[in-house]
Amino acid sequence: MEKETLASLTALGHPQRLAIFRLLMRRYPDAVPAGEIGAALSLKPSTASVYLSSLLDAGLITQKRQGTSLLYAIHMTALQRVFDYLLLDCCRGRPEVCSPLSQFTASGVIPMSGEKLSVLFLCTGNSARSIFAEAILRREAGDRFEVYSAGTYPSAEINRFALDVLRQKGHDISGLRAKNAREFTGQGAPAFDFVFTVCNRAANEECPAWEGQPITAHWGMADPVKATGTDAEKSLAFQNAYGTLFNRIKAFSALPLDTLDRMSLQKAIDALSRTKAGETA
Known part of the structure; x- marks a missing residue:
């Protein structure tokens, strides 16, 4: 080894x-x-x-x-074997010395950054997918989460088809806007417990080093903004994106966050990346 x-x-x-x-x-x-x-x-x-x-x-x-x-x-699997070797051989099995997870509680459960857990959804334009995610989680579990979204290269405004879908689903869109990821870095920025990328381009980029080492996951999906065809066909692409995110976020908000250790939680969240519209996790 x-x-x-x-x-x-x-x-x-x-x-x-x-x-x-x-x-x-x-x-x-x-x-x-x-x-x-x-x-x-x-x-x-x-x-x-x-x-x-x-x-x-x-x-x-x-x-x-x-x-x-x-x-x-x-x-x-191979990467985990490398980590295990380093921990067990080089660190002599002392995770409190070698593991960055020592910042977490003795039980391994993630600590709360405040009364609510803080979540950031990232994509490139922040005009559709991450906006959907922000709106869905805020409505489904806003009593337990502080929810934000941002783009690495934000659009000037939210896509009109995305706004139509949100209105149809009964969301309050009055406070939604496209935001730059830089708003959430530096002094005074929120301390995030979770950061999700919902587009491949944003995940491919070197994102900021988020303070506090939040749990991160990639929930990549097709960009409805790039859909072509008639307005009805474009609208369907946005409906599908909304449905996929709704299922993932519904399953995420149902996880027993107060009992799962970090590794179990990471595994569960990664698994949600395979959930599509019309499916359950």
Whole structure:
């Protein structure tokens, strides 16, 4: 196991390989096309291929073919073995010394940042998906959560089809607006317990280092703003996006947050990324 661990650490010792690894961690459990990885990190296809091969040889990622594309994902089982080795061998089984999770309570349950848990939904434009998520969680469980949304490159205004869907679903849209993620960083920014990305582009970007190490997850989904066709076809795309987020958020708000340890909670939240419109978790 020592040989495998050294190979993993060596592979992560290069800044660009580390950048790929971090991107795939943000996208987990997604499998991401090589072209998308290269584009997100401004890497030539040949260069990205070399770095991906190194991470693959080190056992840190997996590869599968889908049509003509090669898709890559974090090899979580192998990564956990590396962490276990470092903790049990190098740290002599003392998590209070080595593990960043020592910031959490002895029971492993996440601490409350305040009377309510604070949640941020991120996407690129903050004009549809993250706005939907903000509105849904606020209505479904606003008594237990402080809810925010933002965009890494926010639109000037919320998409009109998104507003139509929210009106149809009976949401109060008076306080909704497109916001820049920078509003939620720096002095005076909220301390988040959860940060969710709901679009692939936002997850591919290096987002701010959120204070307090909130639980993060990627709930990637198609962007309804990019839908084409008639107004009815575009409206259907927004309805589907709303339905998918509603199911995920309904399941999230039903989780027993006061009893789950961090690892169990992370696993449950990651699983919700596979829930679609019309499905239950």
